[in-house]
Amino acid sequence: MSTSYSGPLPPGSVIGILGGGQLGRMTALAAAGFGYRCHVFTPEADAPATQVCAQTTIADWDDAEALAQFAAACDVVTYEFENIPAAAAALVGRHAILRPDVRVLAICQDRITEKTFLGRIGVPTTRWRAAGDPDALARGVAETGLPAVLKSARLGYDGKGQVALVPGIDLAAAWAETVATGMASAGQPAIVEAWVEFALEISVIVARSAGGDIAAYVPVENQHENHVLRRTIAPAAITQALAAKAEWLAKAIAEALELVGVLAVEMFVGGDGALLVNELAPRPHNSGHWTIDGCAVSQFEQCVRAVAGLPLGPTRRHADAVMENLLGDEIARWPELVADPEVQLHLYGKNEARPGRKMGHFTRLRPCR
Ligand SMILES: Nc1ncnc2c1ncn2[C@@H]1O[C@H](COP(=O)(O)OP(=O)(O)O)[C@@H](O)[C@H]1O
Ligand SMILES: [Mg+2]
Incomplete structure:
Protein backbone atom coordinates (compact mmCIF):
# COMPACT_ATOMS: atom_id res chain seq x y z
CA MET A 1 0.00 0.00 0.00
CA SER A 2 2.66 2.52 -0.90
CA THR A 3 1.55 5.68 -2.62
CA SER A 4 4.65 5.58 -4.84
CA TYR A 5 4.29 2.01 -6.15
CA SER A 6 4.19 2.09 -9.91
CA GLY A 7 5.26 -1.36 -11.16
CA PRO A 8 2.77 -3.87 -12.51
CA LEU A 9 0.31 -5.02 -9.86
CA PRO A 10 0.44 -8.79 -9.39
CA PRO A 11 -2.76 -10.86 -9.55
CA GLY A 12 -4.53 -10.79 -6.20
CA SER A 13 -3.96 -7.04 -5.80
CA VAL A 14 -6.85 -4.79 -4.91
CA ILE A 15 -8.14 -2.14 -7.33
CA GLY A 16 -10.34 0.48 -5.68
CA ILE A 17 -13.15 2.02 -7.71
CA LEU A 18 -14.79 5.28 -6.67
CA GLY A 19 -18.40 5.07 -7.80
CA GLY A 20 -20.72 2.09 -8.07
CA GLY A 21 -22.43 2.42 -11.48
CA GLN A 22 -22.34 0.23 -14.56
CA LEU A 23 -18.94 1.55 -15.63
CA GLY A 24 -17.46 0.38 -12.33
CA ARG A 25 -19.30 -2.92 -12.72
CA MET A 26 -17.84 -3.62 -16.16
CA THR A 27 -14.38 -2.48 -14.99
CA ALA A 28 -14.58 -4.90 -12.06
CA LEU A 29 -15.61 -7.74 -14.36
CA ALA A 30 -12.56 -7.03 -16.54
CA ALA A 31 -10.29 -6.78 -13.48
CA ALA A 32 -11.45 -10.21 -12.32
CA GLY A 33 -10.09 -11.59 -15.59
CA PHE A 34 -6.57 -10.79 -14.35
CA GLY A 35 -7.21 -12.13 -10.85
CA TYR A 36 -7.56 -8.68 -9.30
CA ARG A 37 -10.05 -7.99 -6.55
CA CYS A 38 -12.08 -4.82 -6.70
CA HIS A 39 -13.19 -2.70 -3.79
CA VAL A 40 -15.97 -0.27 -4.62
CA PHE A 41 -16.68 2.93 -2.73
CA THR A 42 -20.20 4.25 -3.27
CA PRO A 43 -22.89 5.99 -1.24
CA GLU A 44 -25.53 3.72 -2.77
CA ALA A 45 -26.18 0.23 -1.35
CA ASP A 46 -26.68 -2.46 -4.03
CA ALA A 47 -25.24 -0.20 -6.76
CA PRO A 48 -24.43 -2.15 -9.98
CA ALA A 49 -20.69 -2.47 -9.26
CA THR A 50 -21.18 -3.68 -5.69
CA GLN A 51 -22.90 -6.80 -7.04
CA VAL A 52 -19.69 -8.02 -8.71
CA CYS A 53 -16.99 -6.79 -6.33
CA ALA A 54 -14.93 -8.54 -3.67
CA GLN A 55 -15.42 -5.68 -1.23
CA THR A 56 -17.58 -2.61 -0.91
CA THR A 57 -17.58 0.47 1.27
CA ILE A 58 -21.01 2.11 1.41
CA ALA A 59 -20.42 5.63 2.72
CA ASP A 60 -20.93 9.24 1.78
CA TRP A 61 -18.37 11.28 -0.16
CA ASP A 62 -17.78 13.47 2.86
CA ASP A 63 -16.99 10.55 5.18
CA ALA A 64 -13.24 11.19 5.52
CA GLU A 65 -12.59 8.20 7.73
CA ALA A 66 -14.35 5.77 5.39
CA LEU A 67 -12.47 7.22 2.40
CA ALA A 68 -9.09 6.93 4.15
CA GLN A 69 -9.76 3.34 5.23
CA PHE A 70 -10.95 2.44 1.76
CA ALA A 71 -7.86 3.96 0.13
CA ALA A 72 -5.49 2.28 2.57
CA ALA A 73 -7.03 -1.10 1.69
CA CYS A 74 -6.38 -0.64 -2.07
CA ASP A 75 -3.20 -1.01 -4.13
CA VAL A 76 -4.43 1.52 -6.67
CA VAL A 77 -7.66 3.49 -6.94
CA THR A 78 -9.53 4.62 -10.03
CA TYR A 79 -12.93 6.26 -10.56
CA GLU A 80 -15.88 5.49 -12.80
CA PHE A 81 -17.47 8.93 -12.92
CA GLU A 82 -15.98 12.40 -12.78
CA ASN A 83 -18.39 14.10 -10.42
CA ILE A 84 -16.64 12.86 -7.30
CA PRO A 85 -16.18 15.78 -4.92
CA ALA A 86 -12.63 17.06 -5.39
CA ALA A 87 -11.98 16.89 -1.65
CA ALA A 88 -12.84 13.18 -1.57
CA ALA A 89 -10.56 12.45 -4.52
CA ALA A 90 -7.73 14.47 -2.96
CA LEU A 91 -8.12 12.59 0.32
CA VAL A 92 -7.95 9.23 -1.48
CA GLY A 93 -4.89 10.49 -3.36
CA ARG A 94 -3.08 11.03 -0.07
CA HIS A 95 -3.55 7.40 0.97
CA ALA A 96 -3.28 5.57 -2.36
CA ILE A 97 -2.19 5.97 -5.95
CA LEU A 98 -5.13 7.54 -7.79
CA ARG A 99 -5.28 6.91 -11.54
CA PRO A 100 -6.05 9.02 -13.46
CA ASP A 101 -4.44 11.63 -11.23
CA VAL A 102 -6.54 14.05 -9.18
CA ARG A 103 -5.29 16.85 -11.47
CA VAL A 104 -6.93 15.16 -14.46
CA LEU A 105 -10.15 14.79 -12.49
CA ALA A 106 -10.09 18.47 -11.53
CA ILE A 107 -9.71 19.53 -15.17
CA CYS A 108 -12.44 17.24 -16.48
CA GLN A 109 -15.08 17.79 -13.81
CA ASP A 110 -15.59 21.42 -14.67
CA ARG A 111 -16.51 22.50 -18.20
CA ILE A 112 -14.69 25.83 -17.73
CA THR A 113 -11.36 24.34 -16.59
CA GLU A 114 -11.75 21.68 -19.28
CA LYS A 115 -12.26 24.15 -22.12
CA THR A 116 -9.55 26.43 -20.73
CA PHE A 117 -7.14 23.49 -20.75
CA LEU A 118 -8.13 22.50 -24.29
CA GLY A 119 -7.63 26.06 -25.50
CA ARG A 120 -4.22 26.22 -23.83
CA ILE A 121 -3.01 23.11 -25.67
CA GLY A 122 -4.45 24.33 -28.98
CA VAL A 123 -7.42 21.96 -29.27
CA PRO A 124 -10.42 23.58 -31.00
CA THR A 125 -13.75 23.85 -29.15
CA THR A 126 -16.91 25.82 -29.84
CA TRP A 195 -24.51 26.03 -30.64
CA VAL A 196 -22.71 23.77 -33.13
CA GLU A 197 -24.60 22.74 -36.29
CA PHE A 198 -22.77 19.45 -36.39
CA ALA A 199 -22.96 16.87 -39.18
CA LEU A 200 -22.39 14.13 -36.63
CA GLU A 201 -21.00 13.47 -33.18
CA ILE A 202 -18.06 11.15 -32.71
CA SER A 203 -15.87 10.03 -29.86
CA VAL A 204 -12.45 8.49 -29.45
CA ILE A 205 -11.50 6.37 -26.46
CA VAL A 206 -7.81 6.63 -25.78
CA ALA A 207 -5.71 4.84 -23.17
CA ARG A 208 -2.32 5.78 -21.77
CA SER A 209 -0.20 3.45 -19.65
CA ALA A 210 1.90 4.31 -16.60
CA GLY A 211 4.91 3.99 -18.90
CA GLY A 212 3.48 6.56 -21.33
CA ASP A 213 2.36 4.23 -24.13
CA ILE A 214 -0.80 5.37 -25.91
CA ALA A 215 -3.48 3.45 -27.79
CA ALA A 216 -6.76 4.67 -29.26
CA TYR A 217 -9.87 2.88 -30.47
CA VAL A 218 -11.33 3.74 -33.85
CA PRO A 219 -13.59 6.84 -33.82
CA VAL A 220 -17.27 5.96 -33.42
CA GLU A 221 -20.47 7.85 -34.22
CA ASN A 222 -22.76 8.68 -31.30
CA GLN A 223 -26.47 9.34 -31.81
CA HIS A 224 -28.29 11.03 -28.91
CA GLU A 225 -32.00 11.25 -28.13
CA ASN A 226 -33.12 13.73 -25.48
CA HIS A 227 -29.41 14.34 -24.78
CA VAL A 228 -28.92 10.69 -23.81
CA LEU A 229 -26.79 8.35 -25.92
CA ARG A 230 -29.13 6.17 -27.97
CA ARG A 231 -26.64 4.27 -30.12
CA THR A 232 -23.01 4.08 -31.07
CA ILE A 233 -21.90 3.01 -34.53
CA ALA A 234 -18.39 1.64 -34.82
CA PRO A 235 -16.56 2.75 -36.80
CA ALA A 236 -17.95 6.21 -37.62
CA ALA A 237 -18.60 6.71 -41.33
CA ILE A 238 -15.96 9.41 -41.79
CA THR A 239 -12.97 9.70 -44.08
CA GLN A 240 -9.71 8.05 -43.08
CA ALA A 241 -8.10 11.46 -42.90
CA LEU A 242 -10.72 12.72 -40.45
CA ALA A 243 -10.51 9.53 -38.38
CA ALA A 244 -6.74 9.93 -38.19
CA LYS A 245 -7.12 13.55 -37.11
CA ALA A 246 -9.64 12.62 -34.39
CA GLU A 247 -7.31 9.92 -33.06
CA TRP A 248 -4.39 12.29 -33.17
CA LEU A 249 -6.33 14.91 -31.19
CA ALA A 250 -7.38 12.36 -28.55
CA LYS A 251 -3.82 11.13 -28.15
CA ALA A 252 -2.48 14.68 -27.87
CA ILE A 253 -5.02 15.41 -25.12
CA ALA A 254 -4.11 12.21 -23.21
CA GLU A 255 -0.44 13.12 -23.52
CA ALA A 256 -0.95 16.69 -22.32
CA LEU A 257 -2.98 15.43 -19.35
CA GLU A 258 -0.24 12.86 -18.56
CA LEU A 259 -3.19 10.49 -18.32
CA VAL A 260 -2.82 7.06 -16.75
CA GLY A 261 -6.08 5.29 -17.53
CA VAL A 262 -8.65 5.73 -20.27
CA LEU A 263 -10.21 8.93 -21.56
CA ALA A 264 -13.20 9.51 -23.81
CA VAL A 265 -13.00 12.54 -26.08
CA GLU A 266 -16.40 13.63 -27.45
CA MET A 267 -16.22 15.66 -30.64
CA PHE A 268 -18.50 17.42 -33.09
CA VAL A 269 -17.84 17.02 -36.79
CA GLY A 270 -18.92 20.25 -38.47
CA GLY A 271 -20.60 20.40 -41.88
CA ASP A 272 -17.26 21.56 -43.25
CA GLY A 273 -15.48 18.52 -41.72
CA ALA A 274 -13.88 20.57 -38.94
CA LEU A 275 -13.46 18.85 -35.56
CA LEU A 276 -14.46 20.57 -32.31
CA VAL A 277 -13.91 18.84 -28.98
CA ASN A 278 -17.09 18.89 -26.87
CA GLU A 279 -16.08 17.25 -23.63
CA LEU A 280 -13.68 14.84 -21.92
CA ALA A 281 -14.41 11.94 -19.59
CA PRO A 282 -11.35 10.43 -17.84
CA ARG A 283 -12.87 6.97 -17.51
CA PRO A 284 -14.52 4.27 -19.60
CA HIS A 285 -17.42 5.71 -21.58
CA ASN A 286 -20.81 4.58 -22.85
CA SER A 287 -19.58 5.04 -26.44
CA GLY A 288 -16.87 2.44 -25.77
CA HIS A 289 -19.16 -0.39 -24.67
CA TRP A 290 -19.03 -1.97 -28.13
CA THR A 291 -15.34 -2.75 -27.51
CA ILE A 292 -16.36 -5.53 -25.09
CA ASP A 293 -17.68 -7.55 -28.01
CA GLY A 294 -15.97 -5.93 -31.00
CA CYS A 295 -12.32 -5.60 -29.98
CA ALA A 296 -9.45 -7.79 -28.90
CA VAL A 297 -9.21 -5.83 -25.63
CA SER A 298 -12.18 -3.87 -24.29
CA GLN A 299 -12.04 -0.31 -22.93
CA PHE A 300 -12.59 -1.82 -19.47
CA GLU A 301 -9.67 -4.24 -19.70
CA GLN A 302 -7.61 -1.38 -21.12
CA CYS A 303 -8.53 0.76 -18.13
CA VAL A 304 -7.53 -2.03 -15.74
CA ARG A 305 -4.26 -2.54 -17.62
CA ALA A 306 -3.41 1.16 -17.44
CA VAL A 307 -4.25 1.73 -13.78
CA ALA A 308 -2.61 -1.56 -12.71
CA GLY A 309 0.64 -0.62 -14.44
CA LEU A 310 0.37 -3.38 -17.08
CA PRO A 311 1.20 -2.89 -20.75
CA LEU A 312 -1.75 -1.75 -22.88
CA GLY A 313 -3.44 -4.36 -25.06
CA PRO A 314 -4.26 -4.15 -28.77
CA THR A 315 -7.22 -1.90 -29.62
CA ARG A 316 -7.89 -3.45 -33.05
CA ARG A 317 -11.44 -4.46 -33.78
CA HIS A 318 -12.42 -7.85 -35.10
CA ALA A 319 -15.92 -6.65 -36.04
CA ASP A 320 -17.91 -3.54 -36.82
CA ALA A 321 -20.57 -2.90 -34.22
CA VAL A 322 -23.77 -1.07 -33.37
CA MET A 323 -24.35 -0.62 -29.65
CA GLU A 324 -27.73 0.48 -28.32
CA ASN A 325 -28.63 1.48 -24.80
CA LEU A 326 -31.62 -0.01 -22.96
CA LEU A 327 -33.21 3.00 -21.26
CA GLY A 328 -35.85 2.77 -18.55
CA ASP A 329 -38.71 0.43 -19.51
CA GLU A 330 -36.82 -0.85 -22.54
CA ILE A 331 -35.25 -3.33 -20.14
CA ALA A 332 -38.48 -5.32 -20.69
CA ARG A 333 -37.03 -6.29 -24.09
CA TRP A 334 -34.45 -8.54 -22.46
CA PRO A 335 -36.13 -11.91 -23.19
CA GLU A 336 -36.29 -11.08 -26.91
CA LEU A 337 -32.72 -9.75 -26.97
CA VAL A 338 -31.17 -12.62 -25.05
CA ALA A 339 -32.80 -15.04 -27.51
CA ASP A 340 -31.40 -13.18 -30.54
CA PRO A 341 -28.28 -14.97 -31.80
CA GLU A 342 -27.07 -11.73 -33.41
CA VAL A 343 -27.06 -9.81 -30.14
CA GLN A 344 -24.64 -9.54 -27.24
CA LEU A 345 -26.67 -8.44 -24.19
CA HIS A 346 -25.26 -6.70 -21.10
CA LEU A 347 -27.51 -5.83 -18.15
CA TYR A 348 -26.46 -3.73 -15.19
CA GLY A 349 -28.39 -5.26 -12.27
CA LYS A 350 -30.50 -2.15 -11.60
CA ASN A 351 -33.87 -2.85 -9.99
CA GLU A 352 -35.72 0.37 -10.67
CA ALA A 353 -36.32 1.23 -14.34
CA ARG A 354 -36.70 5.02 -13.99
CA PRO A 355 -37.40 6.85 -17.30
CA GLY A 356 -34.19 7.39 -19.26
CA ARG A 357 -32.09 5.39 -16.80
CA LYS A 358 -29.35 3.27 -18.39
CA MET A 359 -30.42 -0.30 -17.56
CA GLY A 360 -28.19 -2.17 -19.98
CA HIS A 361 -27.00 -2.22 -23.57
CA PHE A 362 -26.77 -4.60 -26.49
CA THR A 363 -24.36 -4.88 -29.36
CA ARG A 364 -24.76 -6.29 -32.84
CA LEU A 365 -21.56 -7.26 -34.63
CA ARG A 366 -20.94 -7.34 -38.36
CA PRO A 367 -17.86 -8.33 -40.35
CA CYS A 368 -15.47 -5.38 -40.68
CA ARG A 369 -16.10 -3.17 -43.69
N1 LIG B 1 -22.59 23.49 -28.01
C1 LIG B 1 -23.35 22.50 -28.48
N2 LIG B 1 -23.79 22.50 -29.77
C2 LIG B 1 -24.56 21.50 -30.25
N3 LIG B 1 -24.97 20.44 -29.51
C3 LIG B 1 -24.58 20.38 -28.23
C4 LIG B 1 -23.75 21.40 -27.65
N4 LIG B 1 -23.50 21.06 -26.37
C5 LIG B 1 -24.15 19.90 -26.16
N5 LIG B 1 -24.81 19.49 -27.26
C6 LIG B 1 -25.62 18.25 -27.40
O1 LIG B 1 -26.01 17.77 -26.11
C7 LIG B 1 -25.35 16.54 -25.81
C8 LIG B 1 -24.95 16.50 -24.33
O2 LIG B 1 -24.08 17.57 -24.02
P1 LIG B 1 -22.66 17.39 -23.32
O3 LIG B 1 -21.97 18.69 -23.33
O4 LIG B 1 -21.93 16.25 -23.96
O5 LIG B 1 -23.06 17.08 -21.84
P2 LIG B 1 -23.29 15.73 -21.02
O6 LIG B 1 -22.96 14.58 -21.94
O7 LIG B 1 -22.34 15.87 -19.89
O8 LIG B 1 -24.72 15.80 -20.62
C9 LIG B 1 -24.18 16.49 -26.76
O9 LIG B 1 -23.74 15.16 -26.99
C10 LIG B 1 -24.78 17.15 -27.99
O10 LIG B 1 -25.64 16.26 -28.68
MG1 LIG C 1 -21.43 14.36 -23.29
Missing part, protein backbone atom coordinates in the same frame (compact mmCIF):
# COMPACT_ATOMS: atom_id res chain seq x y z
CA ARG A 127 -16.85 29.49 -28.73
CA TRP A 128 -17.65 29.73 -25.04
CA ARG A 129 -17.69 32.12 -22.08
CA ALA A 130 -18.06 31.64 -18.34
CA ALA A 131 -21.57 32.74 -17.29
CA GLY A 132 -21.72 32.74 -13.51
CA ASP A 133 -24.64 35.18 -13.17
CA PRO A 134 -27.28 36.77 -15.44
CA ASP A 135 -25.00 39.71 -16.32
CA ALA A 136 -22.10 37.45 -17.25
CA LEU A 137 -24.55 35.37 -19.29
CA ALA A 138 -25.65 38.46 -21.25
CA ARG A 139 -22.02 39.44 -21.88
CA GLY A 140 -21.20 35.84 -22.83
CA VAL A 141 -24.04 35.60 -25.33
CA ALA A 142 -22.82 38.83 -26.94
CA GLU A 143 -19.61 36.87 -27.72
CA THR A 144 -21.02 33.45 -28.61
CA GLY A 145 -24.09 34.65 -30.46
CA LEU A 146 -27.39 32.73 -30.56
CA PRO A 147 -28.41 29.94 -30.69
CA ALA A 148 -26.27 28.83 -27.78
CA VAL A 149 -26.56 26.53 -24.81
CA LEU A 150 -26.21 27.39 -21.15
CA LYS A 151 -24.74 24.57 -19.08
CA SER A 152 -23.88 24.15 -15.45
CA ALA A 153 -20.08 23.90 -15.40
CA ARG A 154 -20.16 21.02 -12.97
CA LEU A 155 -22.24 17.93 -12.17
CA GLY A 156 -24.11 17.78 -15.48
CA TYR A 157 -24.56 14.48 -17.35
CA ASP A 158 -26.93 13.18 -20.03
CA GLY A 159 -27.91 16.79 -20.81
CA LYS A 160 -28.90 17.56 -17.23
CA GLY A 161 -28.19 21.14 -16.19
CA GLN A 162 -28.49 22.44 -19.78
CA VAL A 163 -30.85 25.03 -21.26
CA ALA A 164 -31.05 25.88 -24.99
CA LEU A 165 -30.72 29.59 -25.74
CA VAL A 166 -32.65 30.44 -28.91
CA PRO A 167 -32.81 33.88 -30.52
CA GLY A 168 -35.21 36.15 -28.62
CA ILE A 169 -34.96 34.15 -25.39
CA ASP A 170 -35.30 35.84 -21.99
CA LEU A 171 -31.78 35.29 -20.63
CA ALA A 172 -32.74 35.94 -17.01
CA ALA A 173 -35.42 33.23 -17.25
CA ALA A 174 -32.94 30.82 -18.87
CA TRP A 175 -30.53 31.51 -16.05
CA ALA A 176 -33.24 30.81 -13.48
CA GLU A 177 -34.07 27.56 -15.28
CA THR A 178 -30.46 26.39 -15.08
CA VAL A 179 -30.33 27.29 -11.40
CA ALA A 180 -33.57 25.32 -10.90
CA THR A 181 -31.81 22.14 -12.06
CA GLY A 182 -29.85 22.41 -8.82
CA MET A 183 -26.58 22.16 -10.75
CA ALA A 184 -25.88 25.85 -11.07
CA SER A 185 -26.44 28.79 -8.75
CA ALA A 186 -24.99 32.18 -8.07
CA GLY A 187 -21.38 31.38 -7.21
CA GLN A 188 -21.66 27.95 -8.86
CA PRO A 189 -20.15 28.39 -12.28
CA ALA A 190 -22.03 28.01 -15.52
CA ILE A 191 -20.88 28.25 -19.11
CA VAL A 192 -22.46 29.46 -22.32
CA GLU A 193 -21.43 27.73 -25.54
CA ALA A 194 -22.17 28.64 -29.15
